[in-house]
Each structure stands twice: as structure tokens, then as C-alpha cells.
Amino acid sequence: MGRHREFDVEKVLDAALCVFWRKGYEGTSYADLTEAAGVERPALYSAFGNKEALFRKALDRYSERYLDYIPEALKLPTSRQVAAHILYNAVDLNTRHPDHTGCLGINGAVAGSDETEPVRQALIDFRAAGQAQLHERFERAKAEGDLPETANTEALAAFVMAMTHGMAVQAKAGFSRDMLNAVADQALSTWPTKSS
Amino acid sequence: MGRHREFDVEKVLDAALCVFWRKGYEGTSYADLTEAAGVERPALYSAFGNKEALFRKALDRYSERYLDYIPEALKLPTSRQVAAHILYNAVDLNTRHPDHTGCLGINGAVAGSDETEPVRQALIDFRAAGQAQLHERFERAKAEGDLPETANTEALAAFVMAMTHGMAVQAKAGFSRDMLNAVADQALSTWPTKSS
DNA sequence: CCAATTTCATAATGGTCGTTATTAAACCAC
DNA sequence: GTGGTTTAATAACGACCATTATGAAATTGG
Numbered sequence: 155m156g157r158h159r160e161f162d163v164e165k166v167l168d169a170a171l172c173v174f175w176r177k178g179y180e181g182t183s184y185a186d187l188t189e190a191a192g193v194e195r196p197a198l199y200s201a202f203g204n205k206e207a208l209f210r211k212a213l214d215r216y217s218e219r220y221l222d223y224i225p226e227a228l229k230l231p232t233s234r235q236v237a238a239h240i241l242y243n244a245v246d247l248n249t250r251h252p253d254h255t256g257c258l259g260i261n262g263a264v265a266g267s268d269e270t271e272p273v274r275q276a277l278i279d280f281r282a283a284g285q286a287q288l289h290e291r292f293e294r295a296k297a298e299g300d301l302p303e304t305a306n307t308e309a310l311a312a313f314v315m316a317m318t319h320g321m322a323v324q325a326k327a328g329f330s331r332d333m334l335n336a337v338a339d340q341a342l343s344t345w346p347t348k349s350s
Numbered sequence: 351m352g353r354h355r356e357f358d359v360e361k362v363l364d365a366a367l368c369v370f371w372r373k374g375y376e377g378t379s380y381a382d383l384t385e386a387a388g389v390e391r392p393a394l395y396s397a398f399g400n401k402e403a404l405f406r407k408a409l410d411r412y413s414e415r416y417l418d419y420i421p422e423a424l425k426l427p428t429s430r431q432v433a434a435h436i437l438y439n440a441v442d443l444n445t446r447h448p449d450h451t452g453c454l455g456i457n458g459a460v461a462g463s464d465e466t467e468p469v470r471q472a473l474i475d476f477r478a479a480g481q482a483q484l485h486e487r488f489e490r491a492k493a494e495g496d497l498p499e500t501a502n503t504e505a506l507a508a509f510v511m512a513m514t515h516g517m518a519v520q521a522k523a524g525f526s527r528d529m530l531n532a533v534a535d536q537a538l539s540t541w542p543t544k545s546s
Numbered sequence: 547c548c549a550a551t552t553t554c555a556t557a558a559t560g561g562t563c564g565t566t567a568t569t570a571a572a573c574c575a576c
Numbered sequence: 577g578t579g580g581t582t583t584a585a586t587a588a589c590g591a592c593c594a595t596t597a598t599g600a601a602a603t604t605g606g
Contacts, residue, residue, distance in 0.1 A: 155550070155551055155552075155603065155604040155605060156550080156551040156552025156553070156602085156603060156604075157551080157552045157553040157554075157601075157602045157603050157604095158552085158553075158602080158603065159552090159553065159554095160553075160554075160602095176461065177461055177462060177463055177464075178460070178461035178462055180376050180377060180462070180463075181376060181461055181462035181463035181466065182463070183463065183592080183593070183594085184593080184594065184595085185592085185593090186463075194554075194555060194556085195555095195594085195595080195596090196553085196554080196555080196556095196595090196596075196597095197553075197554075197555090199594095199595070199596080200552095200553075204594075204595075205594065205595090256460070256461070260460060260519060261460055261461035262461075264374070264452070264456060264457055264460055264519055264522055265372065265373055265374035265377055265452070265457035265458075265522060266373060266374055266376070266377035267373055267376075267377035267378070267379065267382075268373075270377065278523040278524070281523065282523075306532055306536075308529070308532075309529065309532035309533055309535070309536055310536060312520065312525070312529060312530075312532070312533045313533045313536040313537065315516070315520070316512075316513060316516030316517050316519075316520055316533050316537075317512060317513070317516055318516070319515065319516035319519040319520065320511070320512030320513055320514070320515035320516030320517075320519075321512050321516075323456060323460055323512075323515040323516075323519070324508065324511070324512055324515065326460055326461060327474045327477065327478075328474070329508070333504070333505065333508060334508075336502055336504075336505035336508070337505055337508045337509045337512050339505065340502075340505055340506060340509040341509060341512075341537075343540055344536060344537060344538075344539045344540040351573065351574040351575060351580075351581055351582075352572085352573060352574070352580085352581040352582025352583070353571075353572040353573050353574095353581080353582045353583040353584075354572075354573065354582085354583075355582090355583065355584095356572095356583075356584075379562075379563065379564085380563080380564065380565085381562085381563090389584095390584070390585060390586085391564090391565080391566090391585095392565090392566075392567095392583090392584075392585080392586095393583075393584070393585090395564095395565070395566080396582095396583075400564075400565075401564065401565090
């Protein structure tokens, strides 16, 4: 019983996600959020909690809605295909939406005031989780003989992640999709092979 | 005539630079700046102008004091040495100071509120200037036969910059110097050669 | 139809933001 | 040493920050 909610929670979360994506955590104000969502402040608080909780929910939704290419990539047969799938799909995601280029994992917060530290750390953990999955996958590739015994799988995973981070920065700076794809090409040209 | 300034302008600028380096432009408040510099607000305004002007001066000083390895790199004989010098020195710079890891060009601002847009753009230009120098140097390498005729020098320059950006993000996330050096190794592992 | 409950919009909270008046102190030329 | 000028420190400015108190509107169970 009681009055019904008049807005679609998921639509509002998507709107908030887009704002965070564009302006980062610290750069986003409730004025921005209410304008984008078409919903007043107290409604946001009652539906999602405070700003940090809202950001964390937006980050979860980002994972679900936009990063499905990562589990896809991990299932591919060779480590090179895994890396290629991730890099090219990252370029696509970073340049697909003209009003929020780059990546929430980077735009959200790289540096910031002390008050934003928990969010910054959450993003560090978020990125580390992706890197750990990649590391694990490359370990499997080594066991399967897809990667040479000498391969530093941890560094390889960190390298792919560094590329996605760097390209995200460049996408946010306005780099074209074509340019970033060429950058990804160059990154993949360094990929180790079993027979070298 | 008139009273003398009681603080060292360069020391105060260095202090401000360190704060911006750690917290970024938007994450830095005048409370932070005055505490770090040991100088009151009005003194900062009279010596440097407003927050944006102070940041721009800090960025200039950053260039002079910390990025001298870039002109050094450009003078090296081969494009591979140029890239290696930049990447390893970037790792060093990104991890040398425990209280401000990463790079001001990235930490300063990747995303932010609309008010920070001029600073964000200044950093984009700043990074683009470095990339242009690199591009030019790689063009020369191609003319000298150091790089193959087929090399995409613009993408190569963007690739090296993407690596520095990505490693800067990782350094700010706490990655070790050793890990980042291994990432740089991977990036350099298949630099294009004249004879391939 | 009434009472209980939930959401709504308005507007206020205390705090911090960047930026400056304001006034006292220190200096130099005369 | 006095007058003119520059800097220093205190404290204030309006604006915006995230958060919430308040009361009207809407809904359902009894």
C-alpha cells in the first residue's frame, strides 16, 4: 500500500550512469543528476541511497550493460584472440557514444579529493578484477601451449589493461575510432607466439 | 618600494604542483593549497592569479622540471630507443614519488564538471603536443630508413602515448615499478624494424 | 470512505567551494 | 621619520555542494 513510484528505476540509473560516464564521480552534481534523470533529489536518495551508493550501482550496471564483451573474449580459443576482442571492443565502446566517450572505469575517477577516495578505490578494484580474469586466462593459455613457457602472463594482462586505459584517455580527448583501432593494431603486433 | 614578498614563489609553485599531481585539478581546494604551500589564499591569488592560472603555471613547471626526458629521448639515434627512453622514464616518474604517483597530465583531469572544461582541454593540448613531437620524430625515422616505409608513424606515436597514459593510471592505482617496467617491455617487444 | 502508508515537490540545512574586502604590518624614497 | 606603496592575515562574500525536513498528493487495506 501507499503511493506508487512514478519513475522507472532502471531508466533513472541509466541516466545517472551516462552523467557519471561523462563528468566522472567528483564532477557530477545532484543538479546534473536530477536534470538528466528528470527526477528530484529526494527520489534519488530514497531509491539508491547517497551519491556514492548511486555511483556504485551505476558501475554495476555499466558492467552488465556494456562490458559483456569481456566474458565473451575470455571464451575465445587463443590468447591473441582474447586480447584482440577486448581491445577492439574497448575502442568501439569508447567511441560509440559521442556524449560520453571513454570509459567509466577511467573517467569515474583517477585522482580526486580525499572524500572521493572510496570511489577511487572501488574503481581500482573494478579494474583489477578485469585484469585478474585476463591473467587467469593467459595462465590457461600458457598451460595449453598457446603462450610460450617464458611468457609473463601477469605483465601481459597488465599490458592489455594499460592499452585499454590509455585508449580510454585518448577517446575522452576526442581521438577518432580509426586512430584508436590503429593503436590497437600496434598493440597486438607485439603479441608473443608459441614458436618464438 | 613597498613591502617585500615573504615566500619563495617557486617553492610555493612546487607545493601547488604536488597537490594538483596527487588530487587533480577539481579535487584540489584552496584549503589544500594553502596548507601545502604555507601561504594564505590572497597571496596565492596575487602571485599566480586564480585556480586555473595557478594550475597552468604548475603544468608549465611540471614540463620543465619533470619531463626533460622527452627532448632527451627525441635526440636518440633510433625510434626504438626513443620509445624505450620515454616509456622507462615515464615509469620512473610515475613511481618515484610515493605521495604523488602517476602523471599530472592524466591525474590533472580526464573527466570533470563543465567548469573544469578549460583545464581539461589544456591537458588534452598538452598531451597532444608530446604526441606531435613523437610523430615528427618517427617521420624522420622513416625518412632515415630506421622505420619501414609501411609504418604508420601517427599510430605509433599514439601507441607510445597510450602506453604512458595507461601506465600512469596503473601507477596511480598503486602498481609497482617492476610491474610497470614489465608492461613497458611488452610494449617494446615487437617494435617495427626496417627489415620486416 | 477512512486511515495508514508511501512517494512526491519544495525548500531548507550546514558545510565547503573559489574569490575578495578589509585592515594591519613592512618596506622604500624622500 | 614620514608618506606612499606593497604584502600579510583575518574574515567575509555569494554560490554551490550533498543531504534531508516538511507537508501535500496518491494509493490500498479495512
